[in-house]
Structure formats: structure tokens, C-alpha cells
Amino acid sequence: MGGTSTADWVRAFRSYLNEMDHYREAVALMEWDLRTGAPRKGVALRSEAIGTLSDEVFRRQTGPQMAEFLDRLEEPSTWAELDPVTQAVVVECRREFERNRRIPAERKRAFVTLTAEAETVWAEAKEQSEFALFAPYLERIVQLEREFAGYWGDSGRRPYDTLLDLYEPGLTTDVVDALFAPLREETVRLLGEIVSSGIRPDVSPLCQTFDIERQRALNARLLRHIGYDFEAGRMDPTVHPFQTTINRYDARITTMFVEDDLRASVFSTIHEGGHALYEQGIHPDLTGTPLATGTSMGMHESQSRFFENMIGRSQAFWVPLYADLQRAFPQLKGLALDAFHAAVNCVEPSLIRIDADEVTYNLHIMLRYELEKALIEGELEVADLPGIWREKMESYLGISPPDDAHGVLQDVHWSGGLFGYFPSYALGNLYAAQLRHALLRDVPSAMDEVASGNLAPVLGWMREHVHQYGKLRTPREILRQATGEDLNGQYLVDYFWEKFTPIYHL
Numbered sequence: 355m356g357g358t359s360t361a362d363w364v365r366a367f368r369s370y371l372n373e374m375d376h377y378r379e380a381v382a383l384m385e386w387d388l389r390t391g392a393p394r395k396g397v398a399l400r401s402e403a404i405g406t407l408s409d410e411v412f413r414r415q416t417g418p419q420m421a422e423f424l425d426r427l428e429e430p431s432t433w434a435e436l437d438p439v440t441q442a443v444v445v446e447c448r449r450e451f452e453r454n455r456r457i458p459a460e461r462k463r464a465f466v467t468l469t470a471e472a473e474t475v476w477a478e479a480k481e482q483s484e485f486a487l488f489a490p491y492l493e494r495i496v497q498l499e500r501e502f503a504g505y506w507g508d509s510g511r512r513p514y515d516t517l518l519d520l521y522e523p524g525l526t527t528d529v530v531d532a533l534f535a536p537l538r539e540e541t542v543r544l545l546g547e548i549v550s551s552g553i554r555p556d557v558s559p560l561c562q563t564f565d566i567e568r569q570r571a572l573n574a575r576l577l578r579h580i581g582y583d584f585e586a587g588r589m590d591p592t593v594h595p596f597q598t599t600i601n602r603y604d605a606r607i608t609t610m611f612v613e614d615d616l617r618a619s620v621f622s623t624i625h626e627g628g629h630a631l632y633e634q635g636i637h638p639d640l641t642g643t644p645l646a647t648g649t650s651m652g653m654h655e656s657q658s659r660f661f662e663n664m665i666g667r668s669q670a671f672w673v674p675l676y677a678d679l680q681r682a683f684p685q686l687k688g689l690a691l692d693a694f695h696a697a698v699n700c701v702e703p704s705l706i707r708i709d710a711d712e713v714t715y716n717l718h719i720m721l722r723y724e725l726e727k728a729l730i731e732g733e734l735e736v737a738d739l740p741g742i743w744r745e746k747m748e749s750y751l752g753i754s755p756p757d758d759a760h761g762v763l764q765d766v767h768w769s770g771g772l773f774g775y776f777p778s779y780a781l782g783n784l785y786a787a788q789l790r791h792a793l794l795r796d797v798p799s800a801m802d803e804v805a806s807g808n809l810a811p812v813l814g815w816m817r818e819h820v821h822q823y824g825k826l827r828t829p830r831e832i833l834r835q836a837t838g839e840d841l842n843g844q845y846l847v848d849y850f851w852e853k854f855t856p857i858y859h860l
């Protein structure tokens with residue numbers, strides 16, 4: 355395309371990205387289908403088809419055509435003519451390009467094969483509660499992760515920092531350590547007070563039998579209530595709930611129904627709904643670019659956790675809904691709203707991360723963070739994991755797993771090579787609390803509005819300060835512009851005390 359203008363290059367580049375996005379859309383839709391009821395017999399062929407299309411996306415991301423676009427658009431004279439969105443798109447594409455190109459193809463294949471096998475072995479090991487089955491795979495995965503960190507990282511950089519950066523751009527071990535240490539101390543202290551308060555909210559009313567069809571109707575209503583646009587998404591049942599974005603106007607969520615626990619579907623629906631609100635709020639100008647998604651795993655999780663816990667588990671949220679809830683489920687007739695509120699906020703040390711309450715959840719994350727950091731930095735042997743897991747559970751939560759299935763084998767992440775990912779869950783809570791604080795500073799009546807059934811001020815604030823930017827701004831920029839400061843862990847601690855003091859009479 356020698357001799358063509360910058361505008362022509364930009365147009366060609368955007369259309370190249372658009373086509374790439376069409377392949378991604380096909381993959382996302384096929385994966386959604388696999389997880390929401392595709393016929394069992396079709397799974398193997400479907401997986402092959404997904405593989406073919408994913409390879410095509412990878413080729414486009416890393417191929418000579420992309421290299422030519424990036425080189426051309428990065429030339430200083432051309433760069434100066436680019437609009438800010440295109441500049442950000444080029445930066446993002448360059449990042450992906452370099453990251454993918456630095457891993458030798460043979461090593462990448464080794465990783466894909468190993469992790470595919472390891473997931474199966476992990477499931478088997480968990481089933482039998484036998485860590486030794488999984489250990490040799492985990493050893494090889496840790497080795498490969500270290501090797502990859504070497505390819506990706508600059509010299510002198512800690513390998514675990516390189517892995518953190520994949521999920522939370524710019525985040526370092528030093529920052530996480532500085533955030534987690536006081537959070538751990540404060541959480542353990544709060545948990546101690548809660549446990550010794552002698553108060554235990556009665557959760558049994560929420561564990562009666564709840565008709566699944568009625569639960570489904572309730573969840574659709576809750577999604578509408580928080581501002582989810584059903585014209586640009588849908589809700590389907592699945593085993594493990596997730597949110598997936600098919601395209602800019604198709605952000606889907608899935609949920610699961612448990613007949614004898616109303617909390618399961620309600621809060622997983624609001625959680626995934628929070629993810630979807632983020633995706634539905636991204637500025638239309640970013641459509642068809644790699645910026646049309648959440649800025650990081652942590653910021654994404656901030657939106658799901660904010661809507662799930664800080665809105666969905668607030669008493670204000672249920673004020674306008676509670677009478678209808680009791681009509682739909684007459685078994686709740688005798689349960690007062692404040693008892694319902696206490697029951698959905700019951701804090702109790704437990705073994706399984708995904709079942710953990712808001713307070714103890716971060717302790718589960720810190721435990722994984724400390725262990726995986728030590729593994730990657732060569733300070734911990736895989737064989738020693740189960741023992742250290744038990745020790746840390748005992749010291750943070752005061753309980754210890756009876757077997758590996760309820761301990762070190764409970765999460766799938768490590769079998770898929772997801773090292774550096776866990777901290778984003780806790781970051782999500784930290785971001786959420788800081789954003790909540792700024793929201794209440796800017797809109798002091800926000801929770802009163804929620805109590806009168808109007809969530810528009812809350813959603814509007816998130817749209818304005820977080821959602822619209824997609825990946826155009828870094829998590830740090832979003833946080834600084836929305837709240838006026840860098841990540842500050844104190845907001846989460848303050849929120850916990852504010853919320854749990856009345857529930858537990860602390």
C-alpha cells in the first residue's frame with residue numbers, strides 16, 4: 355500500500371481488526387453453545403472447529419500483515435496523525451503481537467497440550483482427592499510458566515510480576531504485598547470479632563425448596579432491575595455460571611439454579627450481571643477493536659463484585675423488591691427483611707473459595723497468591739503444597755481441609771496454567787470498595803435511590819467513570835480519574851466494618 359495516505363492505512367487496519375473480531379465472535383458463540391447445552395456427541399468436532407478459528411485469530415494477530423500495519427502506523431509522522439482511539443488500538447495490538455511472538459511455536463504447543471491433559475488429570479485427582487496424581491503435571495506447568503515469564507519479561511523483572519501483568523497491566527508483587535498485608539491483618543481481626551460475637555444469622559429460611567421456574571423469573575427481574583439490557587443479551591442455565599460477550603450488543607450471562615438454596619442463583623446472577631453491565635456500557639466507538647472489553651480482570655471483577663455484594667447484598671437493594679419476593683416465595687413470609695439481609699451476609703470460615711462469604715473470600719485469594727508466587731519464584735516445591743495449604747488455612751481461617759479435594763485441588767486455575775490470575779479476584783473487591791466510596795462522595799443519595807428502586811444513579815456513575823472507557827484507559831487511570839487516588843486498601847476494610855458492625859453487633 356505504498357503511497358497511500360494515513361487515513362487509508364487506518365481504514366484498512368480497522369477493517370482487518372473487524373474481520374478478526376468476526377472470527378472471535380464465532381469462537382465466543384460456539385464456546386457459549388458448548389457450555390449451555392450443545393449435544394455431547396458433537397463436542398469433539400466442535401472443539402476442533404473452535405481450534406481452527408482460534409488459530410486463524412492467532413495468525414492474524416501475529417502474522418506479517420499485522421506487523422506491516424503496526425510498523426507503518428507507529429512511524430512518528432503517521433502516529434502524530436492518529437486519533438487517540440486508534441493510537442490505543444495500535445498499542446494494544448503491539449502488546450499482543452509481541453507477547454505472542456516471543457514464545458517459540460513449539461513451546462506454545464507444548465503448553466497447550468500439557469494444560470489440556472493436566473485439566474483432565476486434575477479433575478481425576480480431585481475426584482479421588484489424591485494430589486500426587488496431579489503433582490507431576492503441576493511441576494511441568496510451573497516450569498513452563500517460569501520459562502514463559504522469561505520470554506515475556508524484561509531482564510531483572512521478577513517472573514511473577516511478568517505473569518501478574520498479563521491479567522492486571524502494571525501490577526507488581528510489591529504493590530500486591532503492600533495491599534494484602536494490612537488487608538489480611540484487618541480481615542483476620544474482623545473475622546475474629548464476628549466469630550466471637552456469638553451471633554450467627556439463621557440461613558435456614560433460604561435453604562427451603564424454591565421452585566426453579568420461579569427462581570428463573572426472579573433472576574430475569576433482578577437483571578432488569580440492575581439495568582441489564584435483555585435486547586443486548588440473554589440469560590441461560592449452566593453448571594458453572596459465566597458471562598461472555600459475543601459482540602458489542604450481545605453480552606450474555608449464564609446462571610445456575612439450586613432448588614434448596616435461593617442464594618446460589620440470585621447472587622451468581624447479579625455477579626454475572628455486573629460483568630455484563632460493564633460490557634454493555636462500553637463506548638460504541640470502540641466496537642470492533644480489541645479495546646471493546648473490560649480494562650483488566652481486576653476491574654471486571656470489581657463490577658461483578660460491586661453489584662453482587664455492595665448493591666445486591668445491601669438492605670437498600672431489597673427494600674423495593676422484598677414484598678414481591680415474599681409473594682413469589684410464600685415460604686419467606688415469616689422472614690423479616692433485616693433477617694433476610696443478615697442471612698445473605700452470613701460470615702463463616704469455610705474451606706471452598708467459591709462458597710466463601712465477602713469477608714473470608716480475600717483470605718482464600720491471599721493464600722493462593724502466596725503459594726503461587728513462591729512456586730514461580732522457586733521458593734516452594736510442588737510436593738510441599740498440600741501441607742502448606744493446610745497450615746495457611748489454619749492460620750488465616752482457623753480451619754483445615756480434611757483432604758486435598760477440599761484443599762489444594764479445589765480450583766481448576768493452576769491446571770490451565772493460570773498463574774498470576776488469582777490476585778485479580780481480590781483486586782476486584784478492593785477496586786469495588788474504592789469506587790463505591792467515590793460514588794457515594796459524588797452522589798450521596800445513591801443508596802436512597804437504590805432503596806426506592808432507582809438504580810440509574812449508581813449505574814450511570816459506573817458508566818461514566820468506568821464502563822465507557824473499555825480498555826482505552828488502564829485500570830490505574832480509571833481509578834485515579836474516578837476516585838482521585840491510586841488503589842487504597844483501606845476503603846474495603848472500612849466498608850467491611852461499616853457493613854458488618856450492625857449485623858454482628860460488633
Ligand code: ZN
Pocket residue numbers: 625629655658
Ligand atoms: Zn466474576
